[in-house]
Amino acid sequence: MATRGFTGRPPAAEIRERLPPGQYLTDDFPVLQMGPTPRVSTEGWRFTLRQGAKPLASWSWDELQALPRTRWGGDIHCVTKWSKFDTAWEGVTIDDLLAAAGLEAPTGFVLAEGHDDYTTNIPVPDLLGGKAMIATLYEGQPIEPDHGGPARLLVPHLYFWKSAKWVKSLRFTERDEAGFWELRGYHMYGDPWREQRFTGD
Amino acid sequence: MADPFRWRSTTIRAITPATARVKSFRFDALDGPHRAGQHVDVRLTAPDGYQAQRSYSIASVPGDPAGLELMIERLADGEVSGFFDEVAEIGDAIEMRGPVGAFAWEAADGGPVLLVGGGSGVVPLLAMVRERALRAPDVPMLLIYSARRAAEVIARGELSARSRDETGFDLTLLLTREGPTAGRRIDRVMIDTAIECLGMPRHSFVCGGNAFVGTVADLLVDAGVRPSAIRTERFGG
Numbered sequence: 001m002a003t004r005g006f007t008g009r010p011p012a013a014e015i016r017e018r019l020p021p022g023q024y025l026t027d028d029f030p031v032l033q034m035g036p037t038p039r040v041s042t043e044g045w046r047f048t049l050r051q052g053a054k055p056l057a058s059w060s061w062d063e064l065q066a067l068p069r070t071r072w073g074g075d076i077h078c079v080t081k082w083s084k085f086d087t088a089w090e091g092v093t094i095d096d097l098l099a100a101a102g103l104e105a106p107t108g109f110v111l112a113e114g115h116d117d118y119t120t121n122i123p124v125p126d127l128l129g130g131k132a133m134i135a136t137l138y139e140g141q142p143i144e145p146d147h148g149g150p151a152r153l154l155v156p157h158l159y160f161w162k163s164a165k166w167v168k169s170l171r172f173t174e175r176d177e178a179g180f181w182e183l184r185g186y187h188m189y190g191d192p193w194r195e196q197r198f199t200g201d
Numbered sequence: 202m203a204d205p206f207r208w209r210s211t212t213i214r215a216i217t218p219a220t221a222r223v224k225s226f227r228f229d230a231l232d233g234p235h236r237a238g239q240h241v242d243v244r245l246t247a248p249d250g251y252q253a254q255r256s257y258s259i260a261s262v263p264g265d266p267a268g269l270e271l272m273i274e275r276l277a278d279g280e281v282s283g284f285f286d287e288v289a290e291i292g293d294a295i296e297m298r299g300p301v302g303a304f305a306w307e308a309a310d311g312g313p314v315l316l317v318g319g320g321s322g323v324v325p326l327l328a329m330v331r332e333r334a335l336r337a338p339d340v341p342m343l344l345i346y347s348a349r350r351a352a353e354v355i356a357r358g359e360l361s362a363r364s365r366d367e368t369g370f371d372l373t374l375l376l377t378r379e380g381p382t383a384g385r386r387i388d389r390v391m392i393d394t395a396i397e398c399l400g401m402p403r404h405s406f407v408c409g410g411n412a413f414v415g416t417v418a419d420l421l422v423d424a425g426v427r428p429s430a431i432r433t434e435r436f437g438g
């Protein structure tokens with residue numbers, strides 16, 4: 001159904017083909033979060049892999065820095081409808097974290113947990129094979145607090161709410177347990193190319 | 202129960218100017234209830250199939266007999282807000298889905314409630330002010346509203362009347378580009394004064410442009426409000 005009188009400003013073809021449905025391109029880096037930016041210092045910082053309540057492995061800031069580093073460049077898509085092209089991140093892949101801990105993923109799902117008590121769920125296969133990292137640099141600089149610094153999860157092939165800011169742990173879960181937004185109607189998986197914004201999409 | 206995430210067509214029932222740049226639009230009511238502060242997604246479709254989607258906060262309370270109210274500010278070159286400003290007419294069909302969002306307050310959540318809005322960021326807070334008056338008049342609520350000029354204040358008459366007539370609701374209006382407060386921004390003193398008058402808020406809601414929300418949320422934390430008691434909504438900008 002066309003909206004009477006609306007023509008809009010469709011972007012050029014080369015932009016349009018990189019934009020998932022319903023998204024528009026922005027040059028800024030908008031911020032999406034439910035509350036204030038927590039003040040997270042790298043001093044005393046720890047990142048932990050756990051299964052249920054049980055810690056499996058954990059790293060201090062310096063220990064994390066000593067792990068193999070990976071760069072990722074590409075497009076990111078926020079459920080509030082902006083997309084940003086050619087972003088550049090650096091950090092430690094989940095594969096490298098598991099390898100450093102001498103672990104295999106013990107279950108099929110993860111709840112990522114932030115210092116702000118934010119949670120979001122991701123299936124393990126979406127975190128492996130170089131698809132995700134604990135990012136500590138954005139465009140070569142420490143990630144700003146508003147964008148999740150000092151460290152955030154980066155799962156760029158899913159809507160960006162899955163890339164938990166201020167990440168402090170990944171908790172392996174037996175079942176796919178809904179996180180903060182997922183409990184409030186956001187999609188359990190969140191593939192931008194299938195426009196999985198909300199439950200039922 | 203109606204599926205809030207299904208796109209459905211709704212009709213514009215009324216259009217009223219709120220300020221020189223903001224218009225109020227009344228639509229058919231949503232199928233189900235919403236919580237004050239939530240938003241809807243709106244989708245416009247061009248004849249060639251191209252679509253644009255944007256989010257707009259709901260200004261009305263659930264069950265408002267006048268229908269669902271959105272207040273849309275015209276932005277320079279705005280693809281969607283420009284359509285609403287220049288093209289949309291009463292009787293037009295618009296696709297919408299919702300309600301959506303965790304930026305929400307209802308009577309059962311109680312108070313005190315501190316609201317801080319910048320510009321059109323006042324829209325979801327207006328719904329909370331209205332909700333309080335209707336369903337929780339005992340809950341203390343204070344709105345700090347920063348706007349550039351008096352003529353740009355959304356729902357000015359309504360908000361002043363409410364702060365005059367409703368015990369427990371207070372309005373602090375800050376004009377940043379004219380009058381005695383020109384040049385001033387929301388600062389720690391204003392937040393402290395508000396908290397003195399209201400009491401330490403159980404819930405705080407901050408809405409507006411990106412930079413505004415970041416600054417105010419930090420000020421609230423500095424003033425001793427629990428971070429988990431602060432909810433933010435950023436319109437962009």
Ligand SMILES: Cc1cc2nc3c(=O)[nH]c(=O)nc-3n(C[C@H](O)[C@H](O)[C@H](O)COP(=O)(O)OP(=O)(O)OC[C@H]3O[C@@H](n4cnc5c(N)ncnc54)[C@H](O)[C@@H]3O)c2cc1C
Nearest residue numbers: 255256257258272273274278279280281282324436437438
């Ligand atoms: C949860 C949520 C609720 C919202 N509620 C409301 C509401 O109640 N009322 C309302 O008027 N808007 C609201 N917005 C903003 C709205 O969704 C659109 O972003 C806005 O109308 C601009 O869309 P546009 O297509 O007109 O502009 P675009 O064509 O997308 O952009 C035009 C220009 O304006 C800039 N721009 C885009 N958005 C903003 C902004 N918000 N502030 C300043 N500059 C901007 C762009 O960078 C660009 O330069 C809300 C946004 C969110 C995320």
